[in-house]
Amino acid sequence: MIMEMLSRWQFGVTITYHFLFVPLTIGLALLVAVMQVLAYRRRDETWDRLARFFGSLFLINFAMGIVTGIVQEFQFGMNWSNYSVFVGNIFGAPLAFEGLLAFFAESTFIGLWVFGRNRLPPLAHTISICLVSLGTVVSAFFILTANAWMQHPVGYRVTGGKAELTDFWAVLGNSTLWAEFSHTVLAAFVTGSMFVLGVSGWQLLRGGEAAAFTRSARLSAGVALVCTVLVIVTGDIQARLMDTQQPMKMAAAEAVYKSSNGASFSLLTIGNLSGQPVFQIRIPHLLSLIATLSWNGRVDGITQVQQAEAARYGPGSYVPVLWVTYWGFRIMVGLGFLMLIVSAWSLWRCRRGGKPFELGRWTLWVLVACIAAPFLANTAGWLFTEMGRQPWIVYGLMKTGEAASPTVSATDVALTFGGFVLLYTVLGVIDVGLMYLAARRGLGTGAEGPPSGPPREGAEELVY
Amino acid sequence: MTGPVASLNTAWFALIGVLWAGYFVLEGFDFGVGMLALAIGRDDMDRRLARNAIGPWWDGNEVWLIVAGGATFAAFPVWYASMFSGFYLALFIVLAALIVRGVSFEFRGKRDSARWRAGWDWAMAVGSLLPAFLWGVAFTDLVHGLRMSPSGLYLGSFWGLLTPVAIVGGLTSLALFVVHGATFLSLKTAGPLADRARQVAIWLTAPAVGLVITTAAWLSAAGSHGPGGLGGTVPIALAAACGLAFAVSGILVRLGRVGFAFALSALGILAVVAAVFTALFPRVMVSSGPGPSLTIWSAASAHLTLVVMTIVAAIFLPLVLAYQGWSFWVFRQRLVRPAAQSGPPHRTSARRT
Numbered sequence: 172m173i174m175e176m177l178s179r180w181q182f183g184v185t186i187t188y189h190f191l192f193v194p195l196t197i198g199l200a201l202l203v204a205v206m207q208v209l210a211y212r213r214r215d216e217t218w219d220r221l222a223r224f225f226g227s228l229f230l231i232n233f234a235m236g237i238v239t240g241i242v243q244e245f246q247f248g249m250n251w252s253n254y255s256v257f258v259g260n261i262f263g264a265p266l267a268f269e270g271l272l273a274f275f276a277e278s279t280f281i282g283l284w285v286f287g288r289n290r291l292p293p294l295a296h297t298i299s300i301c302l303v304s305l306g307t308v309v310s311a312f313f314i315l316t317a318n319a320w321m322q323h324p325v326g327y328r329v330t331g332g333k334a335e336l337t338d339f340w341a342v343l344g345n346s347t348l349w350a351e352f353s354h355t356v357l358a359a360f361v362t363g364s365m366f367v368l369g370v371s372g373w374q375l376l377r378g379g380e381a382a383a384f385t386r387s388a389r390l391s392a393g394v395a396l397v398c399t400v401l402v403i404v405t406g407d408i409q410a411r412l413m414d415t416q417q418p419m420k421m422a423a424a425e426a427v428y429k430s431s432n433g434a435s436f437s438l439l440t441i442g443n444l445s446g447q448p449v450f451q452i453r454i455p456h457l458l459s460l461i462a463t464l465s466w467n468g469r470v471d472g473i474t475q476v477q478q479a480e481a482a483r484y485g486p487g488s489y490v491p492v493l494w495v496t497y498w499g500f501r502i503m504v505g506l507g508f509l510m511l512i513v514s515a516w517s518l519w520r521c522r523r524g525g526k527p528f529e530l531g532r533w534t535l536w537v538l539v540a541c542i543a544a545p546f547l548a549n550t551a552g553w554l555f556t557e558m559g560r561q562p563w564i565v566y567g568l569m570k571t572g573e574a575a576s577p578t579v580s581a582t583d584v585a586l587t588f589g590g591f592v593l594l595y596t597v598l599g600v601i602d603v604g605l606m607y608l609a610a611r612r613g614l615g616t617g618a619e620g621p622p623s624g625p626p627r628e629g630a631e632e633l634v635y
Numbered sequence: 636m637t638g639p640v641a642s643l644n645t646a647w648f649a650l651i652g653v654l655w656a657g658y659f660v661l662e663g664f665d666f667g668v669g670m671l672a673l674a675i676g677r678d679d680m681d682r683r684l685a686r687n688a689i690g691p692w693w694d695g696n697e698v699w700l701i702v703a704g705g706a707t708f709a710a711f712p713v714w715y716a717s718m719f720s721g722f723y724l725a726l727f728i729v730l731a732a733l734i735v736r737g738v739s740f741e742f743r744g745k746r747d748s749a750r751w752r753a754g755w756d757w758a759m760a761v762g763s764l765l766p767a768f769l770w771g772v773a774f775t776d777l778v779h780g781l782r783m784s785p786s787g788l789y790l791g792s793f794w795g796l797l798t799p800v801a802i803v804g805g806l807t808s809l810a811l812f813v814v815h816g817a818t819f820l821s822l823k824t825a826g827p828l829a830d831r832a833r834q835v836a837i838w839l840t841a842p843a844v845g846l847v848i849t850t851a852a853w854l855s856a857a858g859s860h861g862p863g864g865l866g867g868t869v870p871i872a873l874a875a876a877c878g879l880a881f882a883v884s885g886i887l888v889r890l891g892r893v894g895f896a897f898a899l900s901a902l903g904i905l906a907v908v909a910a911v912f913t914a915l916f917p918r919v920m921v922s923s924g925p926g927p928s929l930t931i932w933s934a935a936s937a938h939l940t941l942v943v944m945t946i947v948a949a950i951f952l953p954l955v956l957a958y959q960g961w962s963f964w965v966f967r968q969r970l971v972r973p974a975a976q977s978g979p980p981h982r983t984s985a986r987r988t
Binding site: 230231233234235237238239240241242244245247248249250252253255256258259260261262263264266267268269270271272274275276278279280281282283285286287290291330333335336337339576577578579583586587590594598601602605608609633634635 | 686692694697700704706707723726742743784939944965966
C-alpha cells in the first residue's frame with residue numbers, strides 16, 4: 172500500500188514536471204520553425220536573429236524535456252510492472268513508435284539545425300527545424316495514442332490476464348485519441364506562443380529592439396489567438412466524448428451529485444464539494460450544453476454513476492478526488508478564456524499602423540505575467556483528466572491499485588522519489604535561472620548574418 | 636511455452652539486440668568522450684572540443700536506448716516489466732546519471748564561471764561513467780542468471796545484482812567504452828587532445844581485451860542455467876571476435892589509422908552485444924531458480940502486435956539509419972582549437988541594458 176502510494180506520487184510529480192517542458196517544446200519548435208522559414212523565404216536577417224534568440228530558449232527547455240522524458244518511459248516498468256504486463260501488447264507499441272518515428276527525427280535534426288548553420292545549404296538548414304517541429308507533433312500523437320487507450324480502451328480483447336491487440340486501426344482511430352491529440356497539441360502551440368509573446372513583451376519593456384520584438388509579438392499573438400479558439404472548440408468536443416465514455420469524470424468535473432436535465436454550470440463554489448455548498452455561482456443550462464449539446468440534455472450525477480459502476484464492476488468507490496477534478500477543470504477553462512482575451516487584445520495592439528506596441532507598458536506587463544497561464548492550464552488539464560480517471564488506470568479494465576510492481580519495496584520507492592524531487596528541484600531552479608539569463612540577453616548582433624551562399628568548408632564551429 | 640525458432644519472436648529478439656547494439660556502439664563512444672573530457676582535457680578549450688566532438692549526435696545516440704526500451708515493452712512486456720522493476724535502483728542511478736549528463740551539454744556554457752563549468756564537467760564524467768559500468772553489470776546478470784520467481788519476477792535486491800562476475804562485466808563495458816571513446820576523440824579532433832586520446836586508446840586496449848576474455852570465460856565456466864538455445868560456442872566465438880577487433884583497433888591507433896581503428900572498435904562492441912544475445916537465446920532473462928527463465932515465448936506479446944511492429948520497423952528503421960548516417964557525414968570534419976582570442980560562445984556578463 173505504501174509502495175503504491177509513493178509510486179503514485181512519484182509518477183504524478185515526475186509527469187507533471189515533465190509536462191511543463193513538453194508543451195513549450197512543441198509550441199516553441201513550431202514558432203522557431205515559422206521564424207526560420209520566414210527568414211529563409213524573405214532572406215530576412217531580423218527573422219533569422221529572432222529564430223536564433225528563441226531557439227536558444229528552446230534548446231534549454233528541450234534538454235530538460237528529453238532527460239525527464241526517459242524517466243517516464245522507464246517508470247512504467249520500474250514502478251508499474253503489473254500494469255506493463257497487462258497493457259504491453261497495446262501500450263508498448265506507440266511508445267516504440269514514438270521513439271522510432273519522432274524522437275530519432277527530433278534529436279538528429281535539432282543537431283543539424285544547431286551545428287549545421289554554416290555547414291548546410293540554407294534550405295536544408297530551414298527544413299531541419301521544420302522536421303524538428305513535425306517530430307514533436309508526431310511524438311505527441313503516439314504518446315496520446317497510448318494515453319487515449321487508457322482513457323477509452325478499444326481494439327483489444329483480454330486473454331490470460333493481458334489485454335491483447337485485435338485491431339490496430341481501432342487503436343489509431345480511437346475517438347478519444349483524436350480529441351485529445353488536437354486539444355493537447357493546440358494547447359502546446361498556445362503555450363509556445365504565449366511564451367514568445369511574454370518574452371517579446373518583456374524585451375520591449377526593457378528597451379530591446381522594438382521593431383524585431385513587435386514582429387515576434389504579432390506572430391505569436393496571432394498563433395495564440397487562432398489556437399486558443401481551436402483549443403476551446405476541441406475541448407468542447409472532448410467534453411461530450413467524456414460524458415459518454417467516462418460519465419464519472421464529467422460529473423466529477425462539476426462535483427454534481429444528482430442527475431438532472433438542463434443542468435447548470437457552477438462557476439465557482441465556496442465551502443465544500445460534498446453536495447451542500449455554502450455559496451455557488453451557477454449558469455443555467457450551460458453544463459447540459461457542454462456535455463450533450465442540448466438545452467435540456469441529461470447529465471448524470473456522481474451518485475447515479477457510482478451506483479451504475481458499482482453494479483457493473485463490483486463494490487468499491489468509483490469517485491475521484493473531487494477538489495482536484497472540480498478546480499482543475501475550472502482553472503483550465505478559466506485560463507483558456509483569459510488567454511483568448513489576452514491574445515486578441517495583443518494582436519489588436521500590435522497591429523500594423525497602430526500606436527507603437529512598445530509604449531503600452533501596462534499591456535506588456537500583463538503579457539509577461541501571462542507566461543504562467545498556459546503552464547498552469549496545461550497542468551490543471553492533465554491533473555483533471557488523469558486523476559479524474561481514478562480509481563482506474565485503464566478505464567473499466569484495470570484499477571491503479573492493481574498496477575504496481577509486486578517486487579519493489581516501499582523503501583526503494585521512497586529513495587528514488589526523494590532522489591527525483593531533489594534532482595528536479597535543483598534542475599528546475601537552474602533551468603529557470605538560465606532561461607532568465609538567455610531571455611534577458613536579447614537579440615544577437617547578427618554579425619554572422621543569416622546562412623546564405625554555399626556551405627563553408629574547413630573547421631566546424633564550437634557550439635557548446 | 637515454446638515455439639518455432641523461425642518466428643516473429645526470434646526476429647524481435649534479434650531486433651532488440653540490434654537496438655541495444657546501436658545504442659552501445661553510439662552512446663558507447665559518447666560515454667567514453669564524456670569521461671575523457673575531464674580526464675585528459677587540460678583546459679576549458681580541450682573540454683569544449685571534446686563536448687562539441689559529440690555535440691550534434693549525443694541526443695540522437697541516446698534515442699536508441701529509448702527505442703530499445705519501447706520495443707522491449709511492446710514485443711516482450713513481461714521481460715520489460717520484470718527487468719525494469721527488478722533492476723529498480725540500478726535503473727534509477729542510470730536515469731539520474733543520464734539526466735545530469737544530458738543537461739550538462741546545454742547548461743555548461745551558459746554561465747561565465749570556472750566553477751560552474753567544472754561542475755558540469757564532473758556531471759558529464761560521472762554521468763557517463765555510471766551508466767557505462769551499470770549496463771555491463773545488468774547484461775552480465777541477465778546472462779549469468781538471477782533469482783526468479785515462478786511468475787518471472789526478479790527476487791533479489793540491488794546488491795544482489797553486484798555479484799563478482801557482474802562487477803567484472805561492468806568494468807568490461809566501462810573499459811570498452813573508454814577505448815571506443817578515445818578512438819573516436821582521436822578521429823574527430825586534431826592536435827594535443829587527439830594525441831592524448833590516442834595514448835589512452837593504446838594504453839587501455841590490452842586491459843579492455845583482457846576484461847572481455849575474463850568475463851566471457853567466467854560466464855562460460857559458470858554455465859548457463861536452464862535450457863539454452865545456441866549453446867556455448869557461438870557466444871564465445873563472438874566474444875573472441877570482440878577481443879580481436881579491439882586488439883587490432885589498438886594496433887591501428889598506434890599506426891595512426893584511427894578511422895579504421897574506430898570502425899573496428901565499433902564492430903567489437905557490435906560483436907560483444909551479439910555474444911550477449913546469442914548467449915541468452917531463446918531466453919531473455921536467465922533464472923538461477925526457483926522459477927523458470929523468461930523466454931522469447933513466455934515474455935512475448937501476441938502475434939498481431941509483433942506483426943504491426945515488424946511493418947513499422949521495416950519501413951522506418953532504414954530511414955532512421957539513413958538520416959542519422961547523413962548527419963554523421965555532414966559533421967565529419969575534425970575539430971581544431973580555434974584561434975586564441977575567440978572566447979566561449981555564450982557570454983552572459985555582456986549586455987546589461
